[in-house]
Amino acid sequence: MAQIGIIGSEGAMGHALARVIEDAGHTLSGGIDRGGDAAALADASDVLVDFSAPQALDANLHAAIGAGVPLVIGTTGLEDRHHAAIDEAARAVAVLQTGNTSLGVTLLAHLVREAAARLGPDWDVEIMEMHHRRKVDAPSGTALLLGEAAAAGRGIDLAAHAERGRDGHTGARQEGAIGFAALRGGTVAGEHSVILAGEEERLTLSHSAENRSIFARGAIRAAEWLIGRAPGRYSMDEVLGL
């Protein structure tokens, strides 16, 4: 039984998390949104779960370190400087950051890495995602996570090979590129496809989220797993034993 604090508590994920916390027999120690006191929430919690916005990250890391509590970060749209701050914080507390807390996507990343490695550079990798009309960041955190998996399979650096936001006279596709396309509309919880396109054949690896409860369950499982862990940056692979 843990005291779990939610950052982004009035958001779509915040509500999904609160339901899972109750179902799992944990206690909601509190919740904050924009302008809330992360330090006070951390003091009242065994673990923090953040599904809010990148602008909240520094205060959340500071609060987690101050109270000595672990932190699950599901917020997407993070930039290199955010990841550097997470690495730094992980020297003091246990932190898990991922663009997708679901079991299906965590496994999919392994399959993508394997397919990209085995099929080799003649197969073009394109990543397509669709989300609800409210989503503010693109490509999604999951699309980027899957892009990293494909890049790892190819032994290349994603940042140097990503083709994002094609529009107009773009020229031909660069050899070895990993392309991204983002669609937005309606209430879609999360659709991701990784397409490996070769000569006269295509392989598509896909995941569909039917609702947010899969993300909330994964995040609470991660929160349970982090409590009592030594400082460090952990992954969903470790939580799920994949």
Ligand SMILES: NC(=O)C1=CN([C@@H]2O[C@H](COP(=O)(O)OP(=O)(O)OC[C@H]3O[C@@H](n4cnc5c(N)ncnc54)[C@H](OP(=O)(O)O)[C@@H]3O)[C@@H](O)[C@H]2O)C=CC1
């Ligand atoms: N890793 C994963 O598996 C998943 C990740 N996500 C990510 O989680 C995040 C939240 O998604 P979702 O719930 O749909 O978004 P919502 O917009 O529904 O909710 C976001 C919440 O965060 C709050 N918030 C905004 N800024 C701050 C801040 N500076 N400090 C504290 N709280 C703040 C908002 O409060 P206010 O209204 O006051 O601004 C709002 O209540 C997104 O980045 C999304 O991509 C979503 C699903 C799964």
Ligand SMILES: O=C(O)C1=N[C@H](C(=O)O)C[C@H](O)C1
């Ligand atoms: O904003 C969302 O809703 C989601 N965000 C995450 C992402 O950016 O990949 C995870 C999931 O796809 C839903």
